[in-house]
Amino acid sequence: MRALKVIIGLLVAAVLIVLAVGLFLPNEYRVERSIEIDAAPEVVFDQVNTLESWSAWSPWMAKDPSIENSYSGPEAGVGAKVTWTSKDSGNGSQTITFSERPKRIETHLDFGDMGQPRADWTFAPSGDGTRVTWGLGGTASGLLGGYFAKMMDGWVGADYEDGLERLKKVVEGDSDDSAADSAADAGP
Numbered sequence: 001m002r003a004l005k006v007i008i009g010l011l012v013a014a015v016l017i018v019l020a021v022g023l024f025l026p027n028e029y030r031v032e033r034s035i036e037i038d039a040a041p042e043v044v045f046d047q048v049n050t051l052e053s054w055s056a057w058s059p060w061m062a063k064d065p066s067i068e069n070s071y072s073g074p075e076a077g078v079g080a081k082v083t084w085t086s087k088d089s090g091n092g093s094q095t096i097t098f099s100e101r102p103k104r105i106e107t108h109l110d111f112g113d114m115g116q117p118r119a120d121w122t123f124a125p126s127g128d129g130t131r132v133t134w135g136l137g138g139t140a141s142g143l144l145g146g147y148f149a150k151m152m153d154g155w156v157g158a159d160y161e162d163g164l165e166r167l168k169k170v171v172e173g174d175s176d177d178s179a180a181d182s183a184a185d186a187g188p
Contacts, residue, residue, distance in 0.1 A: 019143055019144075021146075023143070023146070024146070025145075025146025025147060025149065025150060026146060026149060027139050027140045027141065027145035027146050027148075027149045028137070028138075028139055028140075028149060029136075029137065029138060029139075029140060029148075029149040029150075029152040029153070030135065030136070030137045031135065031136045031137075031152055031153045031156045031157055031160065032133060032134070032135040032136075032160075033133070033134055033135075033157060033160040033161050033164055034131055034132060034133040034134075034164070035131075035132050035164040035165065035167075035168055036126055036127075036129055036130070036131055036132075037129050037130050037131075037132055037167070037168045037171050037172065038128065038129040038172050039129060039130060039171045039172060040102075040129075040130065041102035041103070041123040041124070041125055041130045042101065042102040043130075043171060044102075044123055044130045044132055044167070044171055045101055045102035045103075045105070045121075045123045046076070046101075046102075047167065047170065047171055048105055048121050048132075048167070049076045049077055049080075049096065049099055049101070049105055050075060050076040050080070051071060051076075051080050051081070051082040051094065051096070052069075052071055052075070052082075054082070055069065056166075056170045057163060057166035057167040057169070057170045058163060058166070059159045059160075059162040059163040059166060060089060060159065062162075062166070063089075064086055064088045064089045066086045066087040066088050066089070067084050067085075067086040067089060068084065068085050068086070069082050069083070069084050070082070070083050070084075071083075073095070076096075076099075077096060077099040078096055078097065078098065078099050079095070079096065080095070080096045081093060081094065081095040081096075082094050090111065090112075090114070091111075091112065092109060092110055092111045092112065092114075093109070093110045094107050094108070094109050094110075094119070095107060095108050095110075097118075102123050103122065103123055103124075104120065104121065104122050104123070105120065105121040106118060106119070106120045106121075107119045107120070109136075115138055115139075115140070115141070116138070117136055117137060117138030118136070118137055118138060119134070119135065119136045119137075120134075120135045120136075120137075121133065121134055121135075122135075132164060132167070134160050134163065134164060136152075136156055136160070140152070
């Protein structure tokens with residue numbers, strides 16, 4: 001019986017130490033990935049600024065066929081919104097809150113109890129193409145928020161890399177999808 005009390009005491013102490021350390025970890029996070037795309041900034045910008053175009057290159061749509069999107073607001077730019085439901089990935093929404101063609105887009109994500117981070121895109125001329133940077137930032141809450149903030153890059157970074165590669169293929173025409181053509185024709 002004494003050994004059981006010692007084991008339980010050690011487990012409680014370990015949990016308290018983990019929680020105490022977590023309180024001192026920064027809970028702010030930033031994930032960012034970039035890629036070079038052989039297209040003008042306007043072409044890449046228009047592909048991202050139109051949320052319905054994301055279905056052609058979204059890493060999450062590729063992984064989870066149960067995602068169902070609904071769109072509201074304008075077709076592109078500030079106020080454009082996508083709301084999704086999914087059996088596997090959960091529910092949420094994304095709204096474009098800032099759009100400066102062809103330089104920058106900012107969005108607000110809402111994952112309900114899972115958080116409300118902000119994402120951003122920059123499009124910078126680079127040689128004959130565009131350097132595209134996709135970022136995500138926010139604050140992880142709760143007792144374990146500091147741990148979650150530290151793990152966010154590992155959770156999201158690979159999806160951002162995959163999404164940027166898919167975006168590159170669509171925009172550069174390396175895909176059977178005609179989304180790149182419609183993005184080029186979208187205009188301002």
